[in-house]
Amino acid sequence: MKERRMHHRFYYYYSSSITIIICLHRHLGAQAIPTRTDAAAAVLFTRFDRDAYLNLAGDAARRRRGRDDDASVNYFRQTSPTKNFDDDQQQQQQQQEKDARINNSQTADQQNYDYDNYDDPDKCTVYLAPSSIPHSGLGMYTTIPYTPGTKFFPEIGIFFHDKHRQYLVNNDRPRLSAQYPWLSSALSFGAFDAAYGESYIPGIGMLTNSHLGLVNFRLSEPWMMQRSMDGTDSLFYSDSLTLDDVGRGAYTTHGHVMFEAVSHIEAGEEMFVSYGDEWFTSREEALGIVPGGDDFTEADELLRIFSETHLQNNDQLLGEDGVNEGEEQWDDDSDDTLANLTAEYEMVLRNASEKGKRLRAALPDNVQDVPAALELGTARFSAKDSIQSLEWLEENGACLDNIVSGVSSIPQAGRGAFATRSIKEGDQITTTPVLTFDREELLLWESVEKMDDGGLVMELLGQQLLVNYCYGHANSSLLFFPYAPTVNFINHGSIEESNAEIRWSRSPYHKAEWLHEPLEDVKSRMKTGLMFDIIATRDLSRGDEILLYYGKDWEEGWMQHISEWSPTMDSEHPVVVDDDDDDNNATLPHLNLTDSLGHPTTSDLNVIEKTPIVRTVDEQADNPYPSYIMTICRFEPPEECVTQNMDGACISRWTHVYEEKDLYRCSILSRRPYSKDHFAYGTFRQVIGLPDGLLPPHWMDLNSTLESDN
Ligand SMILES: C[S@@+](CC[C@H](N)C(=O)[O-])C[C@H]1O[C@@H](n2cnc3c(N)ncnc32)[C@H](O)[C@@H]1O
Structure with a gap:
C-alpha cells in the first residue's frame, strides 16, 4: 500500500470507564462484517416515499432538459422525507438545519473555485502533463500561483475496507491498485471506519507524483472534520441522508476532501504531495x-x-x-x-x-x-522541468478544471460534476488516466462454517463502495477507476438527458497499443497507461451538470434497487463480530434503531436533545450516547508499550498529556466502526457500464453479469 503518511498521530480507542488504552493503530482486531441474515431484527422505517422520489426525479430531468435549473438547487430538501416524525416543529427544525448545512457546504465549494477571481475565468488553472520526475508518467501542473493554505477544489475519498476479505488476497500477485491508496486515517475518522481500511482519493491524491524536496500540497485537515454529504464521517458537519433514503450508502460520504498548498507555488509549477519517506525507502x-x-x-x-x-x-x-x-x-x-x-x-x-x-x-x-x-x-x-511555461502546458497538457463538484441536481445521487465554462459539442470535458481492478478485488467474502461437516465455505458478503465508481462491461472482469480531479463526480443521465460520452483517450499519453494485449497482461501491469476522454455531446454552458449515460444495466439496476429496497433492509448497519472470538460478538457496535434521530450529529444532539454534546461518565449513566457513537482520544503515544500482545499490538497506558494544538481531549465523539452508510445492508452497488464496442472482444472473459449482486 502506498503509505502516504500525512501525520504520525496514533489513534487510540478509549472507553470512558476504563483506564487502559488499547492501541488500535494497527487494527481493531480481526472483525468480520456479517451476512445479510443478521439484518433480521431491523426496525421498520418508512420515510422514503418512492412515488415522491420518482416524481421528483422526473421533475429534475424536465428542468435539466429545459435548462431552467440552477445547479445549486438541492432536491434533497424536497425529497428528505420526514413523515416518521411526530413532532412537526422538530421535523421542520431538522429540515432547516439540513438545508443550512447543505448551503454551507455549497458555499464552501464555491469559495474554492471562484474562477471569476482569476484574471481570465476561461484560463485553465490545472493541467495534466508529463511529470518532471523521470519515469513517473504524468503529473499535474497549476497555471495559477498559490499561497500557503489555499485549497484546491474538493474531491471524493473512497474508503476501501477489509482487504483481507478479498478471495484472492492471500495468494495473489502484487497489484497496481495497491500502490495508490492512502492510509485509512487520510479520511477523517477513517481510522475507525472498519477493522482495516485504505483511502482512495483521486485528483491530487492519485495523480500527483511525490518529490520529497518539492512537496507543495498536502491533505488538508486530515483529522479535522471534512465535510461530507451525509456527514457520517463527522459528527460536526452532517448533511445526513436519513436512514430510509434509497441513495444512502451508494456514494461516498467523503465528498469534500481538500488538499491545500503548503508553500508559495508559482504559476506553471508541478504539484507534488508527500507519499512519506517509507514509501520510497521500501521501494x-x-x-x-x-x-x-x-x-x-x-x-x-x-x-x-x-x-x-x-x-x-x-x-x-x-x-x-x-x-x-x-x-x-x-x-x-x-x-x-x-x-x-x-x-x-x-x-x-x-x-x-x-x-x-x-x-x-x-x-x-x-x-x-x-x-x-x-x-x-x-x-x-x-527536477529542473518542474516549473513549466504556460505555452508548454498548453502544448503538452490537457485541461483538468472544466468541471467542479457541487450538490447534484438529481435526487438521491449525492454530488455531481458541473461545467466551469462553456464547452462546445464534440469538445473534451476532461481526460483521465484509469487504474484497473479485477472485479474480484472489489468483492468481500467471509468464510463460514458449513452446517453438515463443519468445513468452511466462502460466502459473498457484498461489494466495496468503489464498485460504484468503476467503469466496466458486464462481460469483462476488468474494471477501470478514473482518477483525474472531479471526474468521479459525474452522474448518470438517461440517453435523452445525458450530455457527455466516454471514449478511449486521443491523448498521446494513452497507451492504445495495450488494447491489443491479452487481458491477463493488462491486469498484471504495474503501471497505468490507459486513459478515457469525456466528450460533450451537446453545447454546455457554465453551471450545467455533466451527465453520462451509465448504460442499460445500470439504469435497470437502479430502478430495481428502488423497487426492492426497503427501509427495513437498509436501516440496520452490520453488527460487527470478531472473527477470533465468538464470545465477543455482542460487545461490538451496532446501530440502535429505536433512535428516531436517524443520524444525529453532535449539533443535532445539542439542538434536538438539548443536552451537551460531550457527556461525563456520570451523565452517560443516565443519558448514554447512541450505541453507534464512541469516544476516542488522540495523542502521541508513549515511546514504550506497557505490554505487547502475542500479535505484536502495543498496549500502552496514557501517562502523558500533550499540549500540541492538534491534539484533543479524550472526549471526541466518533462513529463506531462499520456504522457509516456504506456498510448498511442493501445499499446499491453497480458498476458504471462502458458502451458496447469500447472494450476489445478478447477482454470479454465473462458471460454472465455480476451486476445484480448488491
Ligand atoms: C461515479 S459515482 C457519481 C458521484 C456520486 N454522485 C458522489 O456523490 O460521489 C456513481 C454513484 O452516484 C449515484 N448516482 C449517479 N447517478 C445517479 C442517478 N441518475 N440517480 C441516482 N443516483 C445516481 C449512485 O450512487 C452511483 O452509484
Whole structure:
C-alpha cells in the first residue's frame, strides 16, 4: 500500500470507564462484517416515499432538459422525507438545519473555485502533463500561483475496507491498485471506519507524483472534520441522508476532501504531495535511492559551505559580483582549477555517502553542476522541468478544471460534476488516466462454517463502495477507476438527458497499443497507461451538470434497487463480530434503531436533545450516547508499550498529556466502526457500464453479469 503518511498521530480507542488504552493503530482486531441474515431484527422505517422520489426525479430531468435549473438547487430538501416524525416543529427544525448545512457546504465549494477571481475565468488553472520526475508518467501542473493554505477544489475519498476479505488476497500477485491508496486515517475518522481500511482519493491524491524536496500540497485537515454529504464521517458537519433514503450508502460520504498548498507555488509549477519517506525507502530496488526532504536541506547546506570555502577562493570561477553565472564559465577554467575543485567536491560526496546514501543522492554528481544547484536549490535542480511555461502546458497538457463538484441536481445521487465554462459539442470535458481492478478485488467474502461437516465455505458478503465508481462491461472482469480531479463526480443521465460520452483517450499519453494485449497482461501491469476522454455531446454552458449515460444495466439496476429496497433492509448497519472470538460478538457496535434521530450529529444532539454534546461518565449513566457513537482520544503515544500482545499490538497506558494544538481531549465523539452508510445492508452497488464496442472482444472473459449482486 502506498503509505502516504500525512501525520504520525496514533489513534487510540478509549472507553470512558476504563483506564487502559488499547492501541488500535494497527487494527481493531480481526472483525468480520456479517451476512445479510443478521439484518433480521431491523426496525421498520418508512420515510422514503418512492412515488415522491420518482416524481421528483422526473421533475429534475424536465428542468435539466429545459435548462431552467440552477445547479445549486438541492432536491434533497424536497425529497428528505420526514413523515416518521411526530413532532412537526422538530421535523421542520431538522429540515432547516439540513438545508443550512447543505448551503454551507455549497458555499464552501464555491469559495474554492471562484474562477471569476482569476484574471481570465476561461484560463485553465490545472493541467495534466508529463511529470518532471523521470519515469513517473504524468503529473499535474497549476497555471495559477498559490499561497500557503489555499485549497484546491474538493474531491471524493473512497474508503476501501477489509482487504483481507478479498478471495484472492492471500495468494495473489502484487497489484497496481495497491500502490495508490492512502492510509485509512487520510479520511477523517477513517481510522475507525472498519477493522482495516485504505483511502482512495483521486485528483491530487492519485495523480500527483511525490518529490520529497518539492512537496507543495498536502491533505488538508486530515483529522479535522471534512465535510461530507451525509456527514457520517463527522459528527460536526452532517448533511445526513436519513436512514430510509434509497441513495444512502451508494456514494461516498467523503465528498469534500481538500488538499491545500503548503508553500508559495508559482504559476506553471508541478504539484507534488508527500507519499512519506517509507514509501520510497521500501521501494529502493525499483526506484533507486530517493532523497527525503531533509536530505535536500542538508545537501543545500553542504553546497553552501563548499561554495564558501572553495568557490569564493577561486574568484575566476565566479561572476563579477561573486555570483556564479551558469555552466559556461566552468568551461573556461583552467584544467588545474577544475581538477582541484573536482577532487575537493569528491571529498564532499564521499563524506555525504558516509552519512547516508539518500543525502548523497541529493547532491549533484559533478562539480560543474554545483553553481546551478546552489542557485536553484538541490531539490529544484533535481527536477529542473518542474516549473513549466504556460505555452508548454498548453502544448503538452490537457485541461483538468472544466468541471467542479457541487450538490447534484438529481435526487438521491449525492454530488455531481458541473461545467466551469462553456464547452462546445464534440469538445473534451476532461481526460483521465484509469487504474484497473479485477472485479474480484472489489468483492468481500467471509468464510463460514458449513452446517453438515463443519468445513468452511466462502460466502459473498457484498461489494466495496468503489464498485460504484468503476467503469466496466458486464462481460469483462476488468474494471477501470478514473482518477483525474472531479471526474468521479459525474452522474448518470438517461440517453435523452445525458450530455457527455466516454471514449478511449486521443491523448498521446494513452497507451492504445495495450488494447491489443491479452487481458491477463493488462491486469498484471504495474503501471497505468490507459486513459478515457469525456466528450460533450451537446453545447454546455457554465453551471450545467455533466451527465453520462451509465448504460442499460445500470439504469435497470437502479430502478430495481428502488423497487426492492426497503427501509427495513437498509436501516440496520452490520453488527460487527470478531472473527477470533465468538464470545465477543455482542460487545461490538451496532446501530440502535429505536433512535428516531436517524443520524444525529453532535449539533443535532445539542439542538434536538438539548443536552451537551460531550457527556461525563456520570451523565452517560443516565443519558448514554447512541450505541453507534464512541469516544476516542488522540495523542502521541508513549515511546514504550506497557505490554505487547502475542500479535505484536502495543498496549500502552496514557501517562502523558500533550499540549500540541492538534491534539484533543479524550472526549471526541466518533462513529463506531462499520456504522457509516456504506456498510448498511442493501445499499446499491453497480458498476458504471462502458458502451458496447469500447472494450476489445478478447477482454470479454465473462458471460454472465455480476451486476445484480448488491
Ligand atoms: C461515479 S459515482 C457519481 C458521484 C456520486 N454522485 C458522489 O456523490 O460521489 C456513481 C454513484 O452516484 C449515484 N448516482 C449517479 N447517478 C445517479 C442517478 N441518475 N440517480 C441516482 N443516483 C445516481 C449512485 O450512487 C452511483 O452509484
